[in-house]
Amino acid sequence: MTALLAADGASYRIGAARLVEGADLALAPGRFVAVVGPNGAGKSTLVRLLSGELAPTGGRVLCEGAPLAGIPPHRLACLRAVLPQASRLAFPFTVREVVRIGLDGIGRGLDGRARDLLVAEALARADVSHLADRSYQSLSGGEAQRTQFGRVLAQLAAGRTVADRQALLLDEPIASLDLRHQLALLDAAHALGRAGLAILAVLHDLNLAAVFADEVVVMRAGRIVAAGPPRDVLRDDLVRDVFGVALRIGEVPAGDRPFVLPRRDATLP
Amino acid sequence: MSGRAASPSLRPRLRSALVLAGLGALVAIVAVASLGLGAVAIAPGRVIGLLLHGRPGPGPEPLLARDAAIVLDIRMPRTLVGLLVGAALLQGLFRNPLADPALVGVSSGSALGAAGVIVLGHAVAGPGPIPFAALPAAAFCGALAATVLLYAIATRRGRTSIATMLLAGIALAALAGAGTGLLAFVSDDRQLRDLTFWTLGSLSGATWAKLAVVAPLLAAILAASPRLARALNALVLGEAEAFHLGVAVERAKRLTILAVALAVGASVAVAGPIGFVGLVVPHLLRLTIGPDHRLLLPAAALAGGALLVAADIAARLVVAPAELPLGIVTSLVGAPYFLWLLLRRGAVLDA
Numbered sequence: 151m152t153a154l155l156a157a158d159g160a161s162y163r164i165g166a167a168r169l170v171e172g173a174d175l176a177l178a179p180g181r182f183v184a185v186v187g188p189n190g191a192g193k194s195t196l197v198r199l200l201s202g203e204l205a206p207t208g209g210r211v212l213c214e215g216a217p218l219a220g221i222p223p224h225r226l227a228c229l230r231a232v233l234p235q236a237s238r239l240a241f242p243f244t245v246r247e248v249v250r251i252g253l254d255g256i257g258r259g260l261d262g263r264a265r266d267l268l269v270a271e272a273l274a275r276a277d278v279s280h281l282a283d284r285s286y287q288s289l290s291g292g293e294a295q296r297t298q299f300g301r302v303l304a305q306l307a308a309g310r311t312v313a314d315r316q317a318l319l320l321d322e323p324i325a326s327l328d329l330r331h332q333l334a335l336l337d338a339a340h341a342l343g344r345a346g347l348a349i350l351a352v353l354h355d356l357n358l359a360a361v362f363a364d365e366v367v368v369m370r371a372g373r374i375v376a377a378g379p380p381r382d383v384l385r386d387d388l389v390r391d392v393f394g395v396a397l398r399i400g401e402v403p404a405g406d407r408p409f410v411l412p413r414r415d416a417t418l419p
Numbered sequence: 420m421s422g423r424a425a426s427p428s429l430r431p432r433l434r435s436a437l438v439l440a441g442l443g444a445l446v447a448i449v450a451v452a453s454l455g456l457g458a459v460a461i462a463p464g465r466v467i468g469l470l471l472h473g474r475p476g477p478g479p480e481p482l483l484a485r486d487a488a489i490v491l492d493i494r495m496p497r498t499l500v501g502l503l504v505g506a507a508l509l510q511g512l513f514r515n516p517l518a519d520p521a522l523v524g525v526s527s528g529s530a531l532g533a534a535g536v537i538v539l540g541h542a543v544a545g546p547g548p549i550p551f552a553a554l555p556a557a558a559f560c561g562a563l564a565a566t567v568l569l570y571a572i573a574t575r576r577g578r579t580s581i582a583t584m585l586l587a588g589i590a591l592a593a594l595a596g597a598g599t600g601l602l603a604f605v606s607d608d609r610q611l612r613d614l615t616f617w618t619l620g621s622l623s624g625a626t627w628a629k630l631a632v633v634a635p636l637l638a639a640i641l642a643a644s645p646r647l648a649r650a651l652n653a654l655v656l657g658e659a660e661a662f663h664l665g666v667a668v669e670r671a672k673r674l675t676i677l678a679v680a681l682a683v684g685a686s687v688a689v690a691g692p693i694g695f696v697g698l699v700v701p702h703l704l705r706l707t708i709g710p711d712h713r714l715l716l717p718a719a720a721l722a723g724g725a726l727l728v729a730a731d732i733a734a735r736l737v738v739a740p741a742e743l744p745l746g747i748v749t750s751l752v753g754a755p756y757f758l759w760l761l762l763r764r765g766a767v768l769d770a
Contacts, residue, residue, distance in 0.1 A: 203659050227665025234660060241655050241710035251656065254649050255665035262432070301656075305664060 152215045153178050154348045155200050155230065155317050159209030162195050169195040171372040172209065177317050177348035182340055184363035185352045188393055191369040193352045197321045200350065201232045214315070228256050228309035230317040231302045235325060238294075239286050245297045246282040249273055252304035260311065268307045275338060276300030277331065291326035299323070299335055306342070318342060320351040324358070334417045336362045360384055361412050368392055435714045442721035449725045453732050523588030526692040527595035528565025529684050530618060532557035534599045537614055538606040555633060559684030565591055566680050570672075620691035620746025622731050633685040640682050641720055647675055648712035655710070693746050696723055696730075699753050702760065 153176035162170040170192040177183060177200070185193050198204040199211050202218045211218045213229060221229075231252075239248075250269050253260070260268070273279045276299045281289065286297060302318065309316055320339060324332040336351070340362050343349040353359045359366050360380040368376040368383060370392050376383045386398050403409055454466045536557045569591060573584035603614055650671035653661035662668050686693070700723045701715065708714055727745075730752070734743040 198659075201659075201663060203662055223662055223667050224665040227663065230663075232660075232663040234657070234663075237657055237660075239655055241705060243655065243710050247709065247711060248656070251652050252664065254652060 153212070154214065154315050155218075155350075156212045157196070157199060157206075157209070158212060160196075160199050160206040160211050161208035162192075162199055162204055163207045168372045170199060170206075173199075173374050175200075175367060175374065175377070177350055179315055179346050179348050180343060181364045182343040182349040182351070182362055183365045183367055184359035185350065185367045185369060186354070186356060186359050187369035190371075192372040193369055194321055195372075196369065197232070197319050197350070197352060200317075201230065201319055202226055203232075224255055227305065228313040229315070230319060231305045231309070233299055233302045233318070233320045233323050235322050242285045242287050244283050245278055245286055245289070245300070246273065248286050248297050249276075249278075249300040249304050252301035253308035256305060256308040256312070260308065265308075268304055272300045272304035272307065275303055277334060292328060292331060295323070295326050296331060296335070299338070303338075306347070315346070315348075317348040317350070320349070322352050322354065324353070324355075330417050332358070333412055333414075337415055337417065340414060355412075356384060356389070358412055361414060434708075438708050438714060438718055439721070442718055442725070446721050446725045446728075449728045449732075453728045456732050456736060523569055523584060524591030524595060525562050525565045525569065525588075525679065525683050526687055527592040527599075528568075529558045529562035529687040530692045531595040531598045531602075532559070532561025532564075532684075533688055534602045534614055534618070535561075537617065538602040538610050555636070555685050555688035558688040559681060561595070562684040562687065563677070563680035565595065566676050566683075570676060616744060617691045618746075619744030620693040620749070622690055622727075622745055629689050633689050636681060636685045640678050641717075643674075643678065644716045644720070645713065647671065647678065648716050651675070651712040651716075691744075691746060693727070693749050696727055696749055696753065699756050700726055 155177040157173045157175040160170060160173045161168065173192075173196055175183075175196070185196065187193050195204065199206055202211070202213075202221070202223075205219055213221055213226070218226070243251075246269060249272050250265070252272070253265060253268055270279070273282055276296045278293065278296050278300050281293060281297070286294060289297065306316055306318065318339060323339070324335055327335060336358060339349050339351060343364075351362075353363075363380055365378060366376075366380050366383045367374055368388065375392060376388055384399055389395065389397055389399065451463050451466050454461070533554050536554050540553065569584065569587055572587040599614075599618065603611055606614060650661065650666045650668075653664045653666045654668070654671065656664075658668050661671075701719045704715060704718050704722060708718060727749070730748045731745055734745050734748045737743055737748075
């Protein structure tokens with residue numbers, strides 16, 4: 151089976167700066183890939199290459215085996231959704247309106263009632279139903295991020311009516327969220343993966359990557375330096391070399407310091 | 420912020436229909452008032468009668484023929500031009516509530532183009548009347564150049580910097596103003612008077628001939644604007660996000676720039692640069708009906724038309740039988756409103 155989205159030796163340079171260099175990566179349906187790495191490693195650039203937002207200056211990015219650049223934007227929107235890092239809006243759209251924008255362009259075959267249903271469902275799954283009529287501008291950073299996640303869920307739901315295979319790209323999706331909503335968002339992404347979507351998430355927390363990902367991709371200075379199942383990739387020497395910290399995998403804090411580690415499906419109703 | 424007038428439980432489509440119907444009624448009332456009021460007042464019933472039955476034949480009532488001439492020949496074109504001109508929009512493209520054509524230099528660029536025709540037209544085309552199409556063409560080119568320049572300066576990597584845009588707009592307006600000033604300096608007395616009154620903005624020069632040139636242009640843009648609404652909605656989230664949602668971003672931006680330049684160019688050509696309508700109207704509407712461009716664009720076109728015609732009525736009545744230039748009226752109302760906006764919503768500039 152061909153990968154849904156694939157980077158094939160993809161590079162991206164601006165002048166002499168090599169933001170991404172020779173990246174090979176395949177996103178397959180049902181798999182959750184976590185991309186980790188220090189600041190400036192090229193993680194976000196890789197996401198932008200895979201989303202089609204940037205065209206690679208070297209190598210190729212493929213969707214279902216065909217070059218991404220040849221696929222028109224409205225078709226691409228049915229095949230993949232992207233959750234960006236949270237941003238502010240200049241106009242006072244309500245939360246419900248922002249979520250509805252997610253399915254404006256897609257699912258034109260849907261009637262009004264079906265659209266309302268999709269929007270309500272996305273609002274509920276992103277846990278923003280109670281904010282639906284609030285102005286987006288009045289939200290906290292975390293609430294705004296969850297609203298954007300709701301928009302992405304609406305886009306995917308609308309896209310599912312025309313495409314059977316989809317990918318979800320998440321660029322540091324949990325940076326502004328509290329613990330509960332971090333886990334809830336990743337649980338939701340994980341469930342989408344189990345339902346057959348190809349998931350890629352840029353994460354900073356190695357524990358979260360280890361818990362949720364089927365495959366961890368480690369980047370440094372624009373290159374992918376390791377990739378594989380969490381237990382093969384996350385090793386003492388790699389953490390030391392890539393992140394520059396003297397930490398050991400699975401080490402319990404000295405003394406009686408408590409520690410809290412994440413796991414799946416830990417959020418209480 | 421919950422300053423919405425309509426309740427969210429109301430079905431969106433029904434609410435849209437109600438808003439547009441209400442604004443349509445407002446336009447009709449203002450239009451009849453505009454046709455009836457002025458140096459010679461004509462009763463609304465008589466105006467409606469004239470509109471329904473057309474020009475009367477020679478009959479027992481000589482006054483009716485006079486009123487018909489006033490309504491149909493003088494006031495009708497200026498009312499229609501006012502309604503059309505009120506509809507030029509810019510804000511969606513720059514994703515900012517402060518982007519008004521007059522404020523960010525687009526109108527100034529357009530005015531420079533038109534001033535060039537007024538002052539230099541005879542030197543280029545020789546004696547005789549300058550073809551009217553030359554003025555809108557020049558105004559359009561000026562508006563297009565200013566819009567493209569402004570967008571190129573203020574947008575870096577898909578993000579439009581509001582501070583840069585406002586400052587660049589001021590610089591562009593100053594530059595275009597200097598050009599217009601230079602033209603004023605080399606013009607003769609008659610040209611100078613034309614130029615001065617024209618830059619103040621007025622609907623008094625409206626004739627059926629001018630209307631015939633710009634009406635198809637503006638009508639085409641108004642007809643096309645709903646098609647841009649979905650793209651503009653997505654662009655509010657950011658250019659990358661709009662692309663993720665399936666919008667062909669560069670194409671949508673080019674279309675919007677072209678539409679803005681055409682609308683501003685055509686408006687400036689018939690009415691001169693009229694300030695603050697483009698700022699006040701969309702902003703007020705956004706506060707009351709929400710920022711969804713699918714409703715906002717047609718609603719702003721209707722409300723802008725109504726406001727401009729209302730301002731024109733005021734311009735005619737305040738110092739009747741003379742009349743104030745329209746630009747003075749709109750700026751007198753619009754500038755304090757703009758200041759109030761700045762004081763009330765300081766956060767807008769930080770966005």
